[in-house]
Amino acid sequence: MSLRRWVGLTTTTVLLVATLPAGTAAGGASVRVPGPGSPGIGDPYWPLDGNGGIDVQHYDVHDRYVFDTGVLSGTTTVTLRATTDLGRFQLDLLLPVTAVRVDDEPAAFSKPDRHELQITPATPLEAGDVVDVVVEYAGAPGGIEYAGEQNWLADDSEVVTMNEPHMAPWWFPSNDHPSDKATFDVTVTGPATHQVVSNGLLVGRTVAGAEATTHWRSARPMATYLAFFALGRYEVTRGVRDKIPWYVAVSKELPAESRRISRRNLHRSDEITSWLAGRLGRYPFESTGGLSTALPVGFALENQTRPTYPGVYDTSIVVHELAHQWFGDSVSVDRWRDIWLNEGFATFMEVLHAEKHGGPSGQQWLRDTYHGRYVDRSFWKVDLTAPGRGRIFDDAVYTRGAMALQALRHRIGGRDFTRLLRTWVRQHRHANASVPEFRRLAEQVAGTRLDGFFRAWLKAPWPPRATVRNGLR
Ligand SMILES: [Zn+2]
Structure with missing residues (x-):
């Protein structure tokens, strides 16, 4: 995410009061009854995000959006594996649900709170079972x-x-945490006068009367918050560079x-993807590009294969969001406290790009920013190893985060530093990683x-001393 060049972003940080449903493990005395999956995956910043006991393999999302009513309705098939015996389990979805089936059998369901969808299959799942969970839902996501x-x-x-x-719980049921990635099919129906843009590759579009249905596919694992669709009127341009298809849409x-x-800036996406691949190693996905929206959004976001931007006035934003394809999208945080691995690294790649394209050297930038x-x-008070829920997008995570990497580059030398970044993205490709793992x-x-x-x-809650060991001399 990048929010430095736009003003007006309102991220309200309201204390989340998590009411975890009491674990009502069924209590048959002599018969072993599988227990419930937990309502959270174990991230202390957002205890209800994700769910325990399940591992999603694939989402097949079918949504329809009606502008007049603001209602989104859909049917999503979640193919998941039980990681433990489960009498019931949960998904995350903020919309009202009308039906759930597990492997074609109707399943009981309830919403213990707005975010959690609790599902009790007719037959309990055994650890290792892979099932198709079909969820039907409809509601107005606006204002939720x-x-x-x-x-x-x-x-x-x-x-x-x-x-x-x-983002996911506003438009499809999911295990909403980056530590459970899956492949996706996203199919969206809307007015035939509009286009639908999403992640990955366009599979097809069919028009029926006044409506069009468009199908996109992501064949590489993706974190749920990086899945997106845009429905609007866009100028679309596409091409291929270095065998990677690119697709750019401007509202x-x-x-x-x-x-x-x-x-002009988005049309550099293919060239910038190629430049980044030269520094970091093979581009991790099947397609690249971007989308520029006219909606009043105060930030850009690294949606997988196709970052989304407001009007794009600065090439460095494109560098930032495309750098996230390696740092954040392919190598994803293990827990949200590891956000430095996304934002510090994407910001550092902006510095490196500027250095190679007529800007100040990375070390000059570091010295200037340090002073x-x-x-x-x-600025120095934010702990980048655990910034806290309200500060994951603090300027320090980006700027001090990028300074740390330039200082490391200076300290260990450019050759080792490049080897470090390339090894990091190769070792954790399409997976998750933590700050201590990077340090090691x-x-x-x-x-x-x-x-x-x-x-x-x-x-440390103060500036590093200006020493050789700290990469400042
Ligand atoms: Zn970012």
Whole structure:
């Protein structure tokens, strides 16, 4: 996510009061009855995100959106594996549910709170079972709040589902946490006058009367918050570079000048993807590109294969969101406290891109930023190894995060640093990783202890001393 070039983003941080349903493990005395899956996956920042006991393999989302009513209705098939014996389990969905089937058998369901959908299959699941869970739902996502966020973004001619860390529960049932990735088919029906853009590759579009149904497929694993669709009127351009198809869409609702500038910047997506692949190793996905919306959104987001932007006025934003395809989308956080691995790294790639394209050297940028921020106490107070739920998008996560990487580059040398980044994205490709794992790999690649360095740059509540060890001399 990048929110530095736009003002007006309202991220309200409201204390989440998690009412975990009491574990009502069935109590047959002599018969072993499988217990319930837990309502959260175990992320302390958002205890209800994701769910225990299940591992989703694939989502087949079929949604229909009606602009006049603001109602989204859909049927999603969630193919999941039970990781333990389950008498019941949960998915995350904020919309009202009308029916659930598990492997073609009607299943009992309830909503213990708005976010949780609790499903009791007719036959309990055994650990290792893979089942198709079909959920039917309908409701108006606009105005629905979860964790202090109202993330539905639509007006009477455009919808874009883009947000972080939460977006999926407003439009499909999911195991909503980046530690459970899955492949996706996204099929959306809307007015035939509009187009639908989503992740991955366009499979097809069929028109029936006044409506069109468009099908997109993501064949590589994707975190739920990175899945999106946009329904609107777009200028679409596509092509292929280095065997990677690219697809760029710019909203026709944008003013002509914004449209022109956005088009020019987004049309560099293929070139920038290629430049990043040269630094980081093979592009992890089957397609690239981007979408620019006219909706009043205060940030850009790294939706997998197709980041979404408001009017794009700055190439560095494109570098940032495409760098996330490696840092965040392919290598995803293990827990949200690991957000430095996304934002610090994407911001650092902006610095590197500027260095290679006529801007200041990374080290010059580091020195200037260090002096510029030296007396900013709040900047240094954020602990990048655990910033806290309300600060995962704090400026320090981005800027101090990128400074830490430039300092590391200076400390261990460019050759080892490049090897470190390339090894990191290769080892954790399409998987999850944590800050301590990065620290250990850095020490291994550099062949030296770096605990003092990482403490100074990520954790200490004051500026690192300007030493050789801290990469500042
Ligand atoms: Zn970002």
